[in-house]
Amino acid sequence: MLLEKLREETEELQHCLAPGYEILISDLEHKRTLQERSHKEVRENITEQGTYLHQELEKIIQRHLNEAKKLEEEDLSIIGKQISDMKSILSEIQKIIKENENLLKTKIIKYVLKHESENERFREVQKLIELSPPSFVSQRVPQETLSQLFGVLTCSVRREICPYPIPSATNLRSKREGLKVPEIIRTWKTGLKVSQKISCCLESDGCYVRSGNTIKQFNAAGKELSVTKLKSESHFLIDITVLKNNTLFFSDNRDRSVNSVKDNKIKTLITFDGWKPLAICSSSTGAILVSMQTDDETQSKVFRYSGTTASQEIQYKDSSTPL
Structure with missing residues (x-):
């Protein structure tokens, strides 16, 4: 009795518990791969946002510098013209001064009588444009506001889940014994000559049945x-x-694609180049497993897809033995 119990415990460990935990570990490793990819995408998005904001900020800085340079050129041009005008008037005054000094030296009366004063013309100085100094009023944005404008990083949602139950020794014994006579669970009239494929709906307890190019739910x-x-x-x-x-x-073997059907609408999700898809199935994590083969049927492999992203590729049983 003790040896029989020990044998049963060992069989349960070998054929139920160990494989069950291997599946759990495989699923967790797959989830870790997806999580690593998601975190990498987050870092890339942050870097991309930083690059974008740096570029936009650089454009703003350059625009302000260009505007400041243009204002400087306009202001200096106005002042420069006024200086040039004043220099021209000063030059004219200095010329008149020399003429008057020469006249005073000669003391020739007929020239003195002909002299006309220019002083009145120079007493009224033309109006000048007064420029106030330019300024730049900077806006200090609080770091918290800058952080919000940059973007928001949300934390991962963490919740406890119950993994699917690991098969027990009872299940093992029942599987070992099997059914001597097949049991008919349910009979449906599909209207199809041959039901080539069937896939169960996990939530509604219904199914999809395929025959040729017709799929019925x-x-x-x-x-x-x-x-x-x-x-x-x-x-x-x-x-x-x-x-x-x-x-x-x-x-779809002909189109080399995997397609979805929702509300009778067909959508192509994945297409393959040089490979033709064969059997597909869904995993407990919501991924899709697709087996495929080359046209000459010399190579085979299995892809795991999460949405349209390939997260795992299996082409060899070990380092060198192909599937």
Whole structure:
């Protein structure tokens, strides 16, 4: 009895608990990769915003400097013209002074009688433009306001979650024993000649069924909810899968793409170059796993996608053995 119990405990550890924790670790490592990518994007966005603001600030500084230079040129031009006018008048006065001095030296009466005074003309000084000194009024922006204008960094949302349960020894024994006679859970009339693919809806307990280029959605009672028909000349559908939000995804071998179907609207999410997508499935974390092959079927690999971003690529079982 003790040896049997020890054997059962060992089998549970080997086939249930250890693989379960391996899956948990794999999911956590995947989440860490996504988190690292998100933090990198945040740093890049901060740097990009800083570069942008530096450039905009430099433009403002240069604009003010250009305006100040233009004002300086205008002001100095006005003062320079006034100086030039005054110098011209002074030169004329000095010329008259020399003429008067020569006249005084000669003392020739006929020339003295002909002399006309110019003093009155110079007593009325022409109006001058008075310039007040320029100024620059700086606006001191508080650091808190600058920080808000720069942007807001939000913290990661942290919450406790319950991971999916790890299979127990009871599940292991039931799987080992299996069903001697297949059990029919539910029977639906799909109206399709051949049901080539089926994918369950996790939230509604319904499913999607695919036959050829037709995909039908059924609820838990077997009622047909929607029909999506793909153009046979442009689509060669391989596999379907459904995410938790009931969004349907299908791989298109001919278009080399993965597409989503929501409210009967098809949207191409991912396209491949040199590779054709085959089977797809969704993970517990909401990612999509896509298996693919080269045209000559010599190479295979699996991509994990979070949205349209590839977060993991698997092409080798180890360092050298291909899939």
